[in-house]
Amino acid sequence: MRRLGELEAAVMDVLWSAPGPLTVRGVLGLLAREPELAYTTVMTVLDNLHRKDVVTRERVGRAWAYRPALAREEFDAEAMASVLESAADRGATLMRFIGKIPPEELAQLRALMDEDRR
Amino acid sequence: MTAAALLLAYAAALAVLGPRLLDRAAWTAGAPRLAIGTWFATAGSFLLAVVLAGVVIVVPLEVHHGAGGEFVWHCLRELREHYGTVGGTALAAAAVVLMCAAPARLAASLAVVLREARRERGRLRRGLAGLPVEPESGAVVVAGERPAAYCLPDRGGLIVLTSGAVSMLDREQLRAVVAHERAHLRGHHHRLAAVAEAAGRGFGRLPLFARLPERIGHLVELAADDAAARAVGSRVLAKSLLEVAAAQAPGGALAASGGDTVARIERLLRRPAAPGPAGIGTILGGNLAALAVPLLIVAAPVVTAVGVACCRI
Numbered sequence: 251m252r253r254l255g256e257l258e259a260a261v262m263d264v265l266w267s268a269p270g271p272l273t274v275r276g277v278l279g280l281l282a283r284e285p286e287l288a289y290t291t292v293m294t295v296l297d298n299l300h301r302k303d304v305v306t307r308e309r310v311g312r313a314w315a316y317r318p319a320l321a322r323e324e325f326d327a328e329a330m331a332s333v334l335e336s337a338a339d340r341g342a343t344l345m346r347f348i349g350k351i352p353p354e355e356l357a358q359l360r361a362l363m364d365e366d367r368r
Numbered sequence: 369m370t371a372a373a374l375l376l377a378y379a380a381a382l383a384v385l386g387p388r389l390l391d392r393a394a395w396t397a398g399a400p401r402l403a404i405g406t407w408f409a410t411a412g413s414f415l416l417a418v419v420l421a422g423v424v425i426v427v428p429l430e431v432h433h434g435a436g437g438e439f440v441w442h443c444l445r446e447l448r449e450h451y452g453t454v455g456g457t458a459l460a461a462a463a464v465v466l467m468c469a470a471p472a473r474l475a476a477s478l479a480v481v482l483r484e485a486r487r488e489r490g491r492l493r494r495g496l497a498g499l500p501v502e503p504e505s506g507a508v509v510v511a512g513e514r515p516a517a518y519c520l521p522d523r524g525g526l527i528v529l530t531s532g533a534v535s536m537l538d539r540e541q542l543r544a545v546v547a548h549e550r551a552h553l554r555g556h557h558h559r560l561a562a563v564a565e566a567a568g569r570g571f572g573r574l575p576l577f578a579r580l581p582e583r584i585g586h587l588v589e590l591a592a593d594d595a596a597a598r599a600v601g602s603r604v605l606a607k608s609l610l611e612v613a614a615a616q617a618p619g620g621a622l623a624a625s626g627g628d629t630v631a632r633i634e635r636l637l638r639r640p641a642a643p644g645p646a647g648i649g650t651i652l653g654g655n656l657a658a659l660a661v662p663l664l665i666v667a668a669p670v671v672t673a674v675g676v677a678c679c680r681i
Contacts, residue, residue, distance in 0.1 A: 319536065324511060326495075328510070328511040329497050329514055330496060330499070330510040330511070330512075331510045331511065331512025331514070331516070331530050332512075333492065333495060334492065334510065334516070334518050335516065337488055337492060338518060340483065341561075341565055341581075342485060342558065342561040342562050342564075342581070342585075343480075343484070343485045343488045343489055343492075343567040344489070344492065344518050344519060344520045344521070344558075345518065345519050345521075345549070345552045345557060345558065345561070345588070345589075345592075346516065346517070346518050347516065347517035347518070347545055347548060347549065347609075347612060348516075348609060348612050348613050348616070348629045348632075349585075349589070349628060349629050351613040351616060351629045351630060352630070355613050355630045356613065358611075359610055359613075359630065359633050359634070360610065360614075362604065362633075362637055363607065363633075363637065364611060367571060
């Protein structure tokens with residue numbers, strides 16, 4: 251899922267505003283938070299963001315430097331797709347083109363489709 | 369008391385047997401709009417019977433001598449004999465609850481459903497503002513690999529496609545998807561879904577109402593499929609459904625909206641026969657009868673009472 255938690259959003263704000271990749275130390279320095287966050291907290295958040303493919307990272311010396319995988323605008327647009335998805339799962343707010351599809355039935359349907367063509 | 373007991377028995381039968389009969393009916397796939405009407409007629413008939421059961425208990429209890437003219441008093445006294453003479457505040461209270469509780473509950477849950485939907489749609493609209501628009505259909509495009517299409521009602525309606533859908537489907541298939549979503553908007557399907565959802569939340573313990581949201585959700589998809597198939601042909605629509613379905617993540621959660629996709633594709637390829645004029649007449653007649661039964665149960669003693677009161681004056 252592409253939705254961010256509150257802390258993740260704050261970290262992404264820092265990364266999106268930064269001119270280049272940032273290390274954990276760098277993010278920590280730019281995060282204006284009271285009380286200041288622990289180094290390990292920021293490291294965990296960045297690690298999670300990396301696992302979710304929201305940021306990419308590269309080695310800089312002995313540390314990782316992180317940069318956003320997508321520009322902020324791209325990310326917002328893409329987050330919208332999952333917001334829509336979860337709204338459609340919940341109920342009558344909006345209607346979705348397709349619903350449940352057991353994967354094993356797809357082959358069957360394809361066969362039916364080909365049969366129909368003949 | 370007889371009338372009240374009859375009305376409640378009728379309501380109970382509808383709540384339990386109604387959904388079974390409707391689920392077994394073969395014609396519903398061929399005539400989804402008629403099926404929507406029948407589900408709602410059954411639900412409406414249930415509510416009517418429950419409310420009238422309350423009314424026929426309350427009315428005789430509230431009779432005061434001299435409240436109206438002589439004729440009215442005679443009439444009401446007769447009614448009292450037919451409907452029941454058991455007094456007591458407990459009964460009156462139970463009757464008032466019967467009379468008011470069901471409609472009040474439905475109204476309350478409808479208010480909640482509509483408020484939630486309005487808030488959520490507002491949020492979605494803000495998120496969608498300023499996103500690119502697909503020129504041919506006027507649909508808003510959100511970035512997302514997985515192909516999907518939605519429609520957001522209110523304020524003229526908005527159709528949303530993911531960029532995955534735009535790049536995967538060819539022009540004709542995209543037209544089919546958009547025609548399907550437009551049919552939802554034109555048919556005000558979100559209103560039907562909201563009422564069904566509210567009834568399900570309000571009376572979900574009864575089988576009739578527990579199934580209502582899901583059944584109406586599926587039937588409005590069939591209705592939209594019919595409209596799209598008329599515009600682009602059922603094969604093209606079936607193909608789009610299949611393409612979009614095939615591109616979903618396997619093992620995804622069961623969806624609340626979108627209906628049963630497998631059944632929809634099979635239906636588009638096999639085209640079940642819609643009921644003919646005689647069949648439609650029978651179904652509509654059945655709906656009317658379902659709604660008339662509670663009124664007839666109430667009316668029978670009224671007719672008798674009026675007759676007897678006339679004779680006595």
